[in-house]
Amino acid sequence: MGKKLTEKQKTGLGKLDNMLDARLETALNSCVHCGLCGTSCQYFLALGDARFIPAHKVDLVASIYRRYHTTVGKIAPKLTGARDFNDETIDEMVDTLFGACTMCGRCIAHCSIGVDIPHVVLACRKMLSEMDMVPKSLMSTVNAALETGNNMAIPTEEFVDTLSWLEEDLQMDLDDDNAKIPVNEPGKKILYTLNPREPKFFPLSISAMAKVFHKAGESWTLSTEMYDVTNYAYYSGNDEHAAIITQRLVDVAVKLGVDTVVLAECGHGSRSHRWEGPNWIKEEYPFRIITTVELLAEYIRDGKIKVDPEKNTMPLTLHDPCNLVRTGGIVDEQRYVLSKTTTNFREMNPYGRESFCCGGGGGNLAMSEYNERRLAIGKLKADQIKATETEVVVTPCHNCVDQLMGLNQEFKIGVEIRTLGEIVADAIVD
Amino acid sequence: MAIKEINGKQYEVDGDGFLQNPADWNEEVAQLFAEDDGTGELTEKHWAIVNCIRNHWKETDMAPPVRKICQETNVRLREIYTLFPMGPARGACKIAGLPKPDGCV
Incomplete structure (x- = not known):
C-alpha cells in the first residue's frame, strides 16, 4: 500500500x-x-x-x-x-x-x-x-481577470482614453466624423468584445474592426464593464471561475439589450464563451453569439461591405486556431473571406482540421514556466510557414498572433503576422 | 526562474526572459537584451520609448498602454512595431526591465 x-x-x-x-x-x-x-x-x-x-x-x-x-x-x-x-x-x-x-x-x-x-x-x-x-503565471492571468474584469488589469479610464484616441485616428483616416467607436451604448444590435492585448499593446486590430463596422453601417457597441473575450479559467481548470467570467458577459449583453455578441478573434475565447459558457452557467444565452470570422464572412456574402482582393496582393498564408477549426468546425469561413480579400493565398500543409497548433495554446503562452518547450514545439509551425514562401501569416486569434511573432523572431521566418479583420479592413472599397 | 547569459554576463530572468530583479537593470543591460532579441542597436527613439515605459512603471507599477507611449514620445503606432519587432510587451517592456505582463503576451 x-x-x-x-x-x-x-x-x-x-x-x-x-x-x-x-x-x-x-x-x-x-x-x-x-x-x-x-x-x-x-x-x-x-x-x-x-x-x-x-x-x-x-x-x-x-x-x-x-x-x-x-x-x-x-x-x-x-x-x-x-x-x-x-x-x-x-x-x-x-x-x-x-x-x-x-x-x-x-x-x-x-x-x-x-x-x-x-x-x-x-x-x-x-x-x-x-x-x-496551477502554474503561477497562468493563475496570475486568471486572477487579473477575476479581480479587475480583464486579464491585463487595464484600468477603465485607460481603456476609455485609448478608445477615444483610436476613434480620433479612425475619423482622420476615413475622413469621416461619423466613424465612431461606441462605448456602453444600450439598444445596439451587436456587442463586440476584445482581447485585452489589443487596447493595451496592439490596437490596430480594433481600428480595423471599427472601420469594418462603420463601412457595414452596423449598429454596435463595446462595453467598459466586460469586453474581455478570453477566459483563462477554462485552461486553469476552474469551472467556478470560468462561470463568473461567462456570467459577466451575459449580464452586460442583457443589460445593453443587444441581439448578438461578437467574439473577437480568439480561439479559446470562442470556445469558452460560445461553446463551453452555457454549461458553466447552466443556462442558455438569450442572444446570438458568433465569432468575428463568421461575421466578416456574413458581411462579404451579404454585400454589406464591398471588398477588392487586389488590395491585398502579397503572398499570404493562414494559421488555423485549434479551437476554431477542431472544436468549432469553423474552417471554410476564413478561407471564404480570404478568397474575396486577397489574390495570392497559399495553404500550409497540413491545414484546417489537421492543422498544427501554433504552440501557444492551452494557456501555454501565458505560462512562463514552459517557455522553452513552447518555442521548441513551434518549430513545426515555423517550418510549415517557411515552406509556403509567403510574406504574411493571417490568423484569427490574438493568442496565436503573439506566439507566431515569437516564432517569427526565433526561427527567422521573415513574415508579418496579421488578424483577419486587418486584412478585410485593408480590402474595403467604398 | 532561469539564468540568461549575454556576453559573458549572467542575469536572473523568468521563463520568458524577463528580468527578475529590477535592480539588475541599467542601460547596458537594455542594450544587451535588445541585441539578444533581434531589436539591435537602440536609437534615440528606442530610448525615448524605453524611458517612457520605465517612468510609467515606476509611477503606477504597470506598463503603460501603447497609446501613452505614442502620445508621450511622438512615435507613430505602426513605427513602434518596426522599432521593436517583438512588440511593445515582449520587446520594449522586456528591454525596459519590466516583469512580464499577464495575458496573451
Whole structure:
C-alpha cells in the first residue's frame, strides 16, 4: 500500500470522484495503446520524449482512476499499472498536462477509437486546480481577470482614453466624423468584445474592426464593464471561475439589450464563451453569439461591405486556431473571406482540421514556466510557414498572433503576422 | 526562474526572459537584451520609448498602454512595431526591465 494520503491529495481525488461520469470513465477505460496518437502530438514530434505521447498522458490520469476506483487497482495496483496519487505523480501531471499539452485536440482526430484526450487532460487540470497546483503565471492571468474584469488589469479610464484616441485616428483616416467607436451604448444590435492585448499593446486590430463596422453601417457597441473575450479559467481548470467570467458577459449583453455578441478573434475565447459558457452557467444565452470570422464572412456574402482582393496582393498564408477549426468546425469561413480579400493565398500543409497548433495554446503562452518547450514545439509551425514562401501569416486569434511573432523572431521566418479583420479592413472599397 | 547569459554576463530572468530583479537593470543591460532579441542597436527613439515605459512603471507599477507611449514620445503606432519587432510587451517592456505582463503576451 502507498503512503497515507495528505489532505491536499484527498482534495484532488475528491474532485476526480465528482467528475466521474460516463464520458470521463469511457475515456479513461478505452485507450488500447495503439500509439497512433504519438505522431499527432507536436510535443512528441518536436521533443521525442515518450512522456509526451497523448496515450501516456491519458494513462497518467487513468492509472489514478484504476488505483482508487477499481477493485484490482485497490488490492494489487501493480497488476493493473495503477499509480499512487503521490507527489511524484502530481508533479508529473503538472509538468505534462499543463506544460506539455496545448489541448489542441489533434490527437483525437488521429485516435483509432476516438478517445477525447483533451477532455481527460482538462479533468486532470481540474483536479490540480482544486489542489492549488496551477502554474503561477497562468493563475496570475486568471486572477487579473477575476479581480479587475480583464486579464491585463487595464484600468477603465485607460481603456476609455485609448478608445477615444483610436476613434480620433479612425475619423482622420476615413475622413469621416461619423466613424465612431461606441462605448456602453444600450439598444445596439451587436456587442463586440476584445482581447485585452489589443487596447493595451496592439490596437490596430480594433481600428480595423471599427472601420469594418462603420463601412457595414452596423449598429454596435463595446462595453467598459466586460469586453474581455478570453477566459483563462477554462485552461486553469476552474469551472467556478470560468462561470463568473461567462456570467459577466451575459449580464452586460442583457443589460445593453443587444441581439448578438461578437467574439473577437480568439480561439479559446470562442470556445469558452460560445461553446463551453452555457454549461458553466447552466443556462442558455438569450442572444446570438458568433465569432468575428463568421461575421466578416456574413458581411462579404451579404454585400454589406464591398471588398477588392487586389488590395491585398502579397503572398499570404493562414494559421488555423485549434479551437476554431477542431472544436468549432469553423474552417471554410476564413478561407471564404480570404478568397474575396486577397489574390495570392497559399495553404500550409497540413491545414484546417489537421492543422498544427501554433504552440501557444492551452494557456501555454501565458505560462512562463514552459517557455522553452513552447518555442521548441513551434518549430513545426515555423517550418510549415517557411515552406509556403509567403510574406504574411493571417490568423484569427490574438493568442496565436503573439506566439507566431515569437516564432517569427526565433526561427527567422521573415513574415508579418496579421488578424483577419486587418486584412478585410485593408480590402474595403467604398 | 532561469539564468540568461549575454556576453559573458549572467542575469536572473523568468521563463520568458524577463528580468527578475529590477535592480539588475541599467542601460547596458537594455542594450544587451535588445541585441539578444533581434531589436539591435537602440536609437534615440528606442530610448525615448524605453524611458517612457520605465517612468510609467515606476509611477503606477504597470506598463503603460501603447497609446501613452505614442502620445508621450511622438512615435507613430505602426513605427513602434518596426522599432521593436517583438512588440511593445515582449520587446520594449522586456528591454525596459519590466516583469512580464499577464495575458496573451
